[in-house]
Amino acid sequence: MTSSIFVLGAGMVGTCTALHLQQRGFDVVLVDRREPGQETSFGNAGLIQQEAVEPYAFPREPGFLLNVALGRGAEVHWHARGLWQMAGSLLRYLRHSHPKRHALATKAYSRLIAHATHEHDLLMAAAGAQDLVAREGFRFVFRTPEAFDEAAQRASALQDRFGVRYQAENTTQLAQAEPALQRSMAGAVHWLDPWAVNNPGALVQRYADLFVARGGRVLTGDAASLQPQGAGWSVQTTEGRVDAEQAVLALGPWADGLIRTLGYRFPLFIKRGYHQHYTSPAQVRQPLLDAERGYVLAPMQRGLRLTTGAEFAPIDAPPTPVQLAKAEALARELVDLGQPLPEPPWLGARPCTADMLPVMGPAPRYKGLWFNFGHAHQGFTLGPVAGRLLAEMVHGQPTWVDPTPYLPARFV
Numbered sequence: 202m203t204s205s206i207f208v209l210g211a212g213m214v215g216t217c218t219a220l221h222l223q224q225r226g227f228d229v230v231l232v233d234r235r236e237p238g239q240e241t242s243f244g245n246a247g248l249i250q251q252e253a254v255e256p257y258a259f260p261r262e263p264g265f266l267l268n269v270a271l272g273r274g275a276e277v278h279w280h281a282r283g284l285w286q287m288a289g290s291l292l293r294y295l296r297h298s299h300p301k302r303h304a305l306a307t308k309a310y311s312r313l314i315a316h317a318t319h320e321h322d323l324l325m326a327a328a329g330a331q332d333l334v335a336r337e338g339f340r341f342v343f344r345t346p347e348a349f350d351e352a353a354q355r356a357s358a359l360q361d362r363f364g365v366r367y368q369a370e371n372t373t374q375l376a377q378a379e380p381a382l383q384r385s386m387a388g389a390v391h392w393l394d395p396w397a398v399n400n401p402g403a404l405v406q407r408y409a410d411l412f413v414a415r416g417g418r419v420l421t422g423d424a425a426s427l428q429p430q431g432a433g434w435s436v437q438t439t440e441g442r443v444d445a446e447q448a449v450l451a452l453g454p455w456a457d458g459l460i461r462t463l464g465y466r467f468p469l470f471i472k473r474g475y476h477q478h479y480t481s482p483a484q485v486r487q488p489l490l491d492a493e494r495g496y497v498l499a500p501m502q503r504g505l506r507l508t509t510g511a512e513f514a515p516i517d518a519p520p521t522p523v524q525l526a527k528a529e530a531l532a533r534e535l536v537d538l539g540q541p542l543p544e545p546p547w548l549g550a551r552p553c554t555a556d557m558l559p560v561m562g563p564a565p566r567y568k569g570l571w572f573n574f575g576h577a578h579q580g581f582t583l584g585p586v587a588g589r590l591l592a593e594m595v596h597g598q599p600t601w602v603d604p605t606p607y608l609p610a611r612f613v
């Protein structure tokens with residue numbers, strides 16, 4: 202079987218890349234070992250984070266770091282083997298998180314985020330996926346007045362600089378807006394521009410259905426079988442070998458494993474995260490971040506989804522849902538969670554880079570090979586933007602965002 206290009210990985214990023222390549226006239230095959238949108242893009246908090254103009258920096262507050270080291274708090278959990286494995290990348294992440302460097306990363310990151318809801322909107326309209334999305338924002342809720350005041354000032358600065366809209370809500374306004382909260386909170390920063398998807402995996406599947414309806418093929422195969430073939434590339438699928446002139450690697454947190462076999466050592470690492478659904482009778486209206494405790498509650502089709510912060514552990518280490526237990530106890534202070542659905546916690550991994558910017562562009566040294574991974578905390582948000590930018594580069598047309606900060610060559 203031949204195609205002009207195949208995309209390995211049918212998460213949000215790979216599926217959107219396939220769609221955008223198709224729109225530009227390529228004959229595209231999308232290959233995954235599972236159905237589209239069944240991994241990281243399935244289990245996230247479903248937020249299209251138009252407010253997330255700053256990439257997530259390595260925390261630098263000594264008190265916070267001490268708590269993490271001592272295993273206190275719900276925000277971070279670590280395995281010694283995970284820290285050891287990722288030590289080099291984490292040290293570079295710490296260096297890149299210096300305020301001056303972080304400001305540069307923010308400049309590049311915010312350019313992508315700026316287009317997130319618009320690019321999703323175009324795909325949602327074409328895919329008939331509007332029923333999966335609520336466009337009423339996302340709240341950071343605060344337990345203490347000090348943290349609320351600081352966050353409101355920060356939000357105001359971000360609004361001035363990037364145009365991300367918010368409303369500060371005091372205790373009463375928040376209680377009225379979100380009656381499910383059973384505890385009096387100091388206040389909330391209500392970001393007005395983010396959208397909430399109530400079934401993230403289903404959204405990827407709808408985008409994949411659109412790709413198929415437009416003539417694309419989705420095949421089951423293992424990316425590890427990727428081989429240079431003549432002037433192009435091949436991959437084995439259950440339908441046989443697929444040959445193409447070009448290939449895109451969009452393997453999210455598994456990208457590192459594959460690019461190592463091609464001789465690359467990029468400063469990549471993962472932050473694992475868990476979710477659990479609850480029967481909650483409380484009817485939380487919009488997703489909320491318990492900002493001083495580090496977990497998210499998001500209403501989903503299946504119930505109220507609680508997602509956790511970062512766990513530094515090897516990608517294949519058995520689940521250790523320590524944070525989930527802690528976050529559940531904290532969430533029960535805020536809302537009536539009800540019972541967990543009778544299923545094991547979901548576990549996934551955010552694909553991160555030391556400089557907090559995704560890896561998008563031509564693979565150095567290999568002709569016809571392209572990378573699109575490393576979208577970290579906002580890969581669900583950035584999928585359509587990342588897909589469009591990569592497709593424009595492959596097509597050789599002028600890109601609507603300068604791709605320089607994201608090019609893989611920066612790590613070589």
Ligand SMILES: Cc1cc2nc3c(=O)[nH]c(=O)nc-3n(C[C@H](O)[C@H](O)[C@H](O)COP(=O)(O)OP(=O)(O)OC[C@H]3O[C@@H](n4cnc5c(N)ncnc54)[C@H](O)[C@@H]3O)c2cc1C
Nearest residue numbers: 212213214234241242245246248424453474579580581582
């Ligand atoms: C707890 C949690 C909450 C999050 N919340 C949000 C949020 O609210 N908003 C947001 O924007 N982002 C969020 N994220 C981040 C977001 O989910 C990821 O950045 C995004 O899903 C990455 O998409 P992807 O397509 O790169 O990777 P994936 O969705 O993981 O896709 C990679 C694909 O590659 C396939 N694959 C891997 N290896 C092989 C192989 N050998 N052969 C064939 N196929 C293979 C996998 O099956 C998978 O389908 C969250 C992440 C976590 C963990």
